[in-house]
Structures are given as structure tokens and as C-alpha cells.
Amino acid sequence: MSVASHFSYWITILLMVAGLYIVIARGNLVKKLIGLSIFQTSVYLLYIAPGKLIGGTAPIISPAFKIYSNPLPHVLILTAIVVGVATLALGLALVVRIREAYGSIEEDEILAADRAGGDSE
Amino acid sequence: MTFAHLPALEVVVPLIAAPLTVLIRRSAPAWAIAAAACSFSFVAALLLAAEVAAHGPISYHLGSWAPPWGIEYRVDALSAFVLVLVSGMATVTVPYAWRSIAAELPRDQVYLFYTMFCLCLAGLLGMTITGDAFNLFVFMEIGSLSSYVLIALGRDRRAQYASYQYLVLGTIGATFYVIGIGILYLATGTLNIADLAQRLQHVENLRPVLAGLAFITVGVSLKLALYPLHLWLPNAYTYAPSAVTAFLAATATKVSVYVLLRFYFSVFGLHLVSVTLPMPEILLVLSIVAIVSASLVALYQTDLKRLFAYSSVAQIGYITLGMSLTSRAGLTASVVHLFNHGITKGALFLLLGGVALRAGRTGLDRVHGLGRAMPLTSLGIVIAGLSLIGVPGTAGFVSKWYLVLAAIEAGRWWLAAFVVATSLIAVAYVWRFVEAAYLSEPDERTPEPGEAPLAMLLPAWLLVAACVYFGFDTSYTVEAARRAALLLLGAAQ
Incomplete structure (x- = not known):
């Protein structure tokens, strides 16, 4: 149970926290999406790393092999990657539209513009 | 086509209707397809609810792969009830959207509204009907991604910013959910909800399970707008087109409540949820x-x-x-x-x-x-x-x-x-x-x-x-x- 034997978990947690921190701390809409992407990526690692067994092979039954890696997490994450790409694409498309509408992609400037325009409601 | 495949058709019909509306590219036929798909889902949901009330839960094996290996669609008293609500609301909203969306969207974009609407419906129905925890995540994202687009269709520029905020918070919620599922998968080796519930009884080291419970709670709570996590909701509802607000307000948060109920009571069980935590x-x-x-x-x-x-x-x-x-x-x-x-x-x-x-x-x-x-x-x-x-x-x-x-x-x-x-x-x-x-x-x-x-x-x-x-x-x-x-x-x- 040393730190080194849980290496992949440490990396996962680091990426997870770093990604979430960027989403919260940054006011730039594109940077927020980058953070969100890092956060999602950490989950890929969370799933995939435990699926690999050292010395394990692809799960095709053969008398020559005894240890197999679990292929299911990889397949699940393939789906999650597609979801992540779609989210990022949609998010960036929204940022383009926001920039066209507000002339800015900084959160505080957008909120200020809304407050200023909000009185005409 | 028999009643035996009704659980799959419930979700597949709106899912197929979505690309059809894109191919046709004209608003009137797109509306007709969406209306047909929604009404089909509603009728199917009513039939399923009647079947469940008469003969008990239905378990449908997608592609005939038996659970826990294959994905199972499971209709029981609770999911049938939510299916009726969601598909019923969609069936009411589509006729309404005919005039409402025509007034709020540019003419050449109207058909895309129906595409997103069908996708959103398929996502919400899928979340309700599926008996597989990871499949639920996929449907959650189908439903969420299309609802971000639906909200961004609002005429006010603030609709786009509201949609962006919802996208960020919704994605964090869905990712928290999937982290929770990942931890449960590591602890039990299964993704089938019924199987998960059984195997959780025998897990000896409870700590990862509790962590999974915490992640799932926070993730789903973001989606259902439980109090401190509700910040995306007011703006999203205010600036979205009227038909979208009505549909999402009546269904999206409700389906998330369903997911929370399902996990608390069917998967983790009362003891774990109320005594351990x-x-x-x-x-x-x-x-x-x-x-x-x-x-x-x-x-x-x-x-x-x-x-x-x-x-x-x-x-x-x-x-x-x-x-x-x-x-x-x-x-x-x-x-x-x-x-x-x-x-x-x-x-x-x-x-x-x-x-x-x-x-x-x-x-x-x-x-x-x-x-x-x-x-x-x-x-x-x-x-x-x-x-x-x-x-x-x-x-x-x-x-x-x-x-x-x-x-x-x-x-x-x-x-x-x-x-x-x-x-x-x-x-x-x-x-x-x-x-x-x-x-x-x-x-x-x-x-x-x-x-x-x-x-x-x-x-x-x-x-x-x-x-x-x-x-x-x-x-x-x-x-x-x-x-x-x-x-x-x-x-x-």
C-alpha cells in the first residue's frame, strides 16, 4: 500500500481536483471549458487504470494465457470520450455565440453587461 | 413488431425521429415526425404502465444479452409512472411548439428545434427506463446536451450565457455521477442496477461505496437542482423558449429525482443511506x-x-x-x-x-x-x-x-x-x-x-x-x- 503502487490514483485525483479548480477559479469561458475537459479526462483514467492487469493480455480465451485484462472499462470510456467531445464542442460553440452577443468571453464583463442591460427589462 | 419490444421502442422511436427531422430540413414535416414520435412514446408508456400494473415489472434484454452482462431495460411501478409523465408532457408540448417556436425562432432553424426536442425526450425516457447504471449516464448526457441547445435557442442573449452555465454545472454533475458509478464498479464489478444492489450487500470494505454514494448524491443533486446546487435553474428557465421551459420544468428535474430515488432505495438500500450515513x-x-x-x-x-x-x-x-x-x-x-x-x-x-x-x-x-x-x-x-x-x-x-x-x-x-x-x-x-x-x-x-x-x-x-x-x-x-x-x-x- 505504498504511494507508488497507487500511482495512477494519485494522478487521477490530481487531475480531477486541478480541473475542477480551473472551472471554479477562472473567469474566462474558454479556460473554464479546458478545466472541465481535464476534469472529465481524469475520470477516463479512473476507469481505465484498474482494468489493466500487469502481465494480462487481451481477453481472447487461449490455453497459453491465464491472466486477462478487463476490456469493459475501455469500452465504457470510449463512450465517455464521445460524450466529452460533444460537451466540449457544444461548449465552445456557445462561447462563440456569447462572444458575438456580448463582445467578451470574460465572466465578470458578461455579468456586468447583463446588469447594465437588465434595467430595460 | 410486437408488444414484447415495447420497452426498447419507447426510447428508440424518439431517438430515430431526431435524425429524420434533420434529413427532412423542413419545419412542418419535422413537426409531424416529432408529434408522431412523442405520441407513440406516450401510448407505449401507457401500455407499459398497464402491463406493469397487471403483471409486475418488465425486464427487457437489449440484443438478447442477459443481464448483468447485457444492458437491461427495466419497467416497474416507479419507472412506468415517470415514463407516463415525461412522454405525456412531450405529447402536450409538441402541438404547443407549432405556434410558439415559429414565433420565437428564425424560420430556417425551426426543424432543428424538433431534432433537439426528440433527442431530449429520448434521453429522459432512456434515463428512466434503463436498468444499467452506465447506460443511465449516457442517456443523461443525451438529454442534457440537447437541453443545453434547447435553452440556448432563446431569443435573449442571456439565454446563451444561461445555457453555458448550465452546461458547465450539468457536466460537473454528470461527471460526479460517473465517478460514483466508477467507484461502485471497482467495488462490485457490475453495472446492472439490480445486480449492483445485490452485490453491495456483500461488499466488506464500505468506504469506497460510501464515497460512491457521496459522488452520486452530489452529481444527481446538481441535475435536480437541490438547494445549494440550483444556481443554473432560474436563468435557464427564464431565458429558454417558452415550450422548452415548460417541457424541462415538468420533466428534466423530475427524472433526476427519479434517479436519486432509484439509487438511494433500490441500489444502496435504506440501511446504508440512513443508518451508515x-x-x-x-x-x-x-x-x-x-x-x-x-x-x-x-x-x-x-x-x-x-x-x-x-x-x-x-x-x-x-x-x-x-x-x-x-x-x-x-x-x-x-x-x-x-x-x-x-x-x-x-x-x-x-x-x-x-x-x-x-x-x-x-x-x-x-x-x-x-x-x-x-x-x-x-x-x-x-x-x-x-x-x-x-x-x-x-x-x-x-x-x-x-x-x-x-x-x-x-x-x-x-x-x-x-x-x-x-x-x-x-x-x-x-x-x-x-x-x-x-x-x-x-x-x-x-x-x-x-x-x-x-x-x-x-x-x-x-x-x-x-x-x-x-x-x-x-x-x-x-x-x-x-x-x-x-x-x-x-x-x-
């Missing part, structure tokens, strides 16, 4: 804060859509309040309110869409004397508002009644008094509309006398009528909710 107490506190604070904030809104959006946060508080009692009566109240609040809010937002069309906006200053300018719309809003308060003779009364009963049964008299007292705040915010619409003179900002188009008024009034009908005839809703509560508690023990 104090989840009911946490939910109770959050619900109370949600009800009080969101109702008070609603009181000070100047825009009707935003006012009722905050009221949604409060009403979700009542649903989770029922959940936190973890008793049969509490869960019955929770599930009944899920349905009743769905139709009530659906009716309100559909009617407000009519106001937005005629008055340009839904600000309270636009509805002075609306009782004379748009008598039917105003009357509908008042009736749905009464249902929101919980006045006897409306659907809202039934759910509040069961909630009060559940609180008394649990020996918490103060909670029963609390439910009644907070309904008074609802009286106050609904009164603000009544005051503006009936007790103020029309001014230059009030729309000219004349109702919203019939295509918008009819679906809205259908839901208003449902609010009243389910206030008198509770045999369907309460019976279904009671069976759902029994099922949840049966699985939990």
Missing part, C-alpha cells in the same frame, strides 16, 4: 432551506418566468422532503408531488408562453389588467397557481396532503406545520400575479385584448384541466405512487 437528515435540512429561501426569493422577482422558476426550486424541496422521511407515506407524497408538480409547472409555463407571445415579455409590469385582455390565460395561471399553493380541489393539494400525513405519521408535527406555513409564501407570490392581472388597470404595456393562438391555449388548458382533475380523482396518481413507494421500500429492506 445521515442522508435523510441532510436531505431534510436542505429541503427546508430550499423551500424557505427559494419561496422568499420568488416573492421579489419582477419577471413571471423567473418567479415560477424559483418556485420550482422550492417545490423540488417538497419532493426531497418527502424522500427524507424514508417512510411509505413520505415516498408516496414525494412521487405524487413529482407528478403533480410536473403538470402544474407545465401548465404555468405553457400559459406564460402565451403571455410572452402577446406581451413580448413576461415581466409583472406587462400583465396589468391581463384578466381583461387575456381572460382564459389569466384564469389558467390562477388555477395552476392554486395548485402550486395546494388549495383543495387541485392536484397540488393532494401531494401536500400526503406530505402532511407523512410528517404526522413520523411524529414530526412541526414539519406538518412547516409545510402548511410555507404554502402561505406560495399564496403571496401567486397573489402578485392576481394583483397585477385582476386588480390593476390595463396600461400601455398591457397587450391588446385577445388570447394566445388556439394551438397554444388548448395544450396549456389541457394541463390546467389535469391539475383540477387529479385534484379530485386521485385513484391513478396516488395508487401508482403508493405502488412505487412499496417497490422502493421493498427493495430497500
Whole structure:
């Protein structure tokens, strides 16, 4: 149970926290999406790393092999990657539209513009 | 094509309808396809509900792969009830969208609305029907991604920013959910919800399971807008097109409540949720804060859509309040309110869409004397508002009644008094509309006398009528909710 034997978990947690921190701390809409992407990526690692067994092979039954890696997490994450790409694409498309509408992609400037325009409601 | 494949068709038909509408690229046929797909889902949901009521849960094996290896679709008393609500709301919203969306979107984009609408419906139905935890995540993202697009279709530029905020928070929520599922998968080696519940009984090291429970709770709570995680909701509901607000308010958060119920009671079980961790107490506190604070904030809104959006946060508080009692009566109240609040809010937002069309906006200053300018719309809003308060003779009364009963049964008299007292705040915010619409003179900002188009008024009034009908005839809703509560508690023990 040393730190080194849980290496992949440490990396996962680091990426997870770093990604979430960027989403919260940054006011730039594109940077927020980058953070969100890092956060999602950490989950890929969370799933995939435990699926690999050292010395394990692809799960095709053969008398020559005894240890197999679990292929299911990889397949699940393939789906999650597609979801992540779609989210990022949609998010960036929204940022383009926001920039066209507000002339800015900084959160505080957008909120200020809304407050200023909000009185005409 | 037989009834045996109905569980798959329930989701697949709207899913296939979505790309069809893109290929056709014209708004009228796209509308027809969407309407056909939604009505098919609704009929299928009703058939499934009848089948479940008569013969017990249905387990459908996708591609004939037996669970836990294959993906299982599972229809039981609870999921059938939610399916009926979601597909029913979609079937009411699509005819409404015909005029409403045509007025709010550029002509060449109208067909894309129906694409996204069908995808969103498929996602929500899939979340409800699936018996596989990871499949649920995929459907959650299908439903969420399409709802971000639907919200961004709003005419106001703030709709895009609201959609962006919802995208960030929604993605964090879904990712938290998938982290939780990942941890549970590592602990048990299965993704099938029923199998997961069984294997969790034998897990020796509980700590990862509790971490999974925590991640899933936070993730799903973001999606259902439980109190401190509700920040995306008011803006999203305010700036989205009227038809979208009505559909999402009536279904999206409700399906997330369903997911939370499913995980708390069917997967983790009552012991883990309430004895090992104090989840009911946490939910109770959050619900109370949600009800009080969101109702008070609603009181000070100047825009009707935003006012009722905050009221949604409060009403979700009542649903989770029922959940936190973890008793049969509490869960019955929770599930009944899920349905009743769905139709009530659906009716309100559909009617407000009519106001937005005629008055340009839904600000309270636009509805002075609306009782004379748009008598039917105003009357509908008042009736749905009464249902929101919980006045006897409306659907809202039934759910509040069961909630009060559940609180008394649990020996918490103060909670029963609390439910009644907070309904008074609802009286106050609904009164603000009544005051503006009936007790103020029309001014230059009030729309000219004349109702919203019939295509918008009819679906809205259908839901208003449902609010009243389910206030008198509770045999369907309460019976279904009671069976759902029994099922949840049966699985939990």
C-alpha cells in the first residue's frame, strides 16, 4: 500500500481536483471549458487504470494465457470520450455565440453587461 | 413488431425521429415526425404502465444479452409512472411548439428545434427506463446536451450565457455521477442496477461505496437542482423558449429525482443511506432551506418566468422532503408531488408562453389588467397557481396532503406545520400575479385584448384541466405512487 503502487490514483485525483479548480477559479469561458475537459479526462483514467492487469493480455480465451485484462472499462470510456467531445464542442460553440452577443468571453464583463442591460427589462 | 419490444421502442422511436427531422430540413414535416414520435412514446408508456400494473415489472434484454452482462431495460411501478409523465408532457408540448417556436425562432432553424426536442425526450425516457447504471449516464448526457441547445435557442442573449452555465454545472454533475458509478464498479464489478444492489450487500470494505454514494448524491443533486446546487435553474428557465421551459420544468428535474430515488432505495438500500450515513437528515435540512429561501426569493422577482422558476426550486424541496422521511407515506407524497408538480409547472409555463407571445415579455409590469385582455390565460395561471399553493380541489393539494400525513405519521408535527406555513409564501407570490392581472388597470404595456393562438391555449388548458382533475380523482396518481413507494421500500429492506 505504498504511494507508488497507487500511482495512477494519485494522478487521477490530481487531475480531477486541478480541473475542477480551473472551472471554479477562472473567469474566462474558454479556460473554464479546458478545466472541465481535464476534469472529465481524469475520470477516463479512473476507469481505465484498474482494468489493466500487469502481465494480462487481451481477453481472447487461449490455453497459453491465464491472466486477462478487463476490456469493459475501455469500452465504457470510449463512450465517455464521445460524450466529452460533444460537451466540449457544444461548449465552445456557445462561447462563440456569447462572444458575438456580448463582445467578451470574460465572466465578470458578461455579468456586468447583463446588469447594465437588465434595467430595460 | 410486437408488444414484447415495447420497452426498447419507447426510447428508440424518439431517438430515430431526431435524425429524420434533420434529413427532412423542413419545419412542418419535422413537426409531424416529432408529434408522431412523442405520441407513440406516450401510448407505449401507457401500455407499459398497464402491463406493469397487471403483471409486475418488465425486464427487457437489449440484443438478447442477459443481464448483468447485457444492458437491461427495466419497467416497474416507479419507472412506468415517470415514463407516463415525461412522454405525456412531450405529447402536450409538441402541438404547443407549432405556434410558439415559429414565433420565437428564425424560420430556417425551426426543424432543428424538433431534432433537439426528440433527442431530449429520448434521453429522459432512456434515463428512466434503463436498468444499467452506465447506460443511465449516457442517456443523461443525451438529454442534457440537447437541453443545453434547447435553452440556448432563446431569443435573449442571456439565454446563451444561461445555457453555458448550465452546461458547465450539468457536466460537473454528470461527471460526479460517473465517478460514483466508477467507484461502485471497482467495488462490485457490475453495472446492472439490480445486480449492483445485490452485490453491495456483500461488499466488506464500505468506504469506497460510501464515497460512491457521496459522488452520486452530489452529481444527481446538481441535475435536480437541490438547494445549494440550483444556481443554473432560474436563468435557464427564464431565458429558454417558452415550450422548452415548460417541457424541462415538468420533466428534466423530475427524472433526476427519479434517479436519486432509484439509487438511494433500490441500489444502496435504506440501511446504508440512513443508518451508515445521515442522508435523510441532510436531505431534510436542505429541503427546508430550499423551500424557505427559494419561496422568499420568488416573492421579489419582477419577471413571471423567473418567479415560477424559483418556485420550482422550492417545490423540488417538497419532493426531497418527502424522500427524507424514508417512510411509505413520505415516498408516496414525494412521487405524487413529482407528478403533480410536473403538470402544474407545465401548465404555468405553457400559459406564460402565451403571455410572452402577446406581451413580448413576461415581466409583472406587462400583465396589468391581463384578466381583461387575456381572460382564459389569466384564469389558467390562477388555477395552476392554486395548485402550486395546494388549495383543495387541485392536484397540488393532494401531494401536500400526503406530505402532511407523512410528517404526522413520523411524529414530526412541526414539519406538518412547516409545510402548511410555507404554502402561505406560495399564496403571496401567486397573489402578485392576481394583483397585477385582476386588480390593476390595463396600461400601455398591457397587450391588446385577445388570447394566445388556439394551438397554444388548448395544450396549456389541457394541463390546467389535469391539475383540477387529479385534484379530485386521485385513484391513478396516488395508487401508482403508493405502488412505487412499496417497490422502493421493498427493495430497500
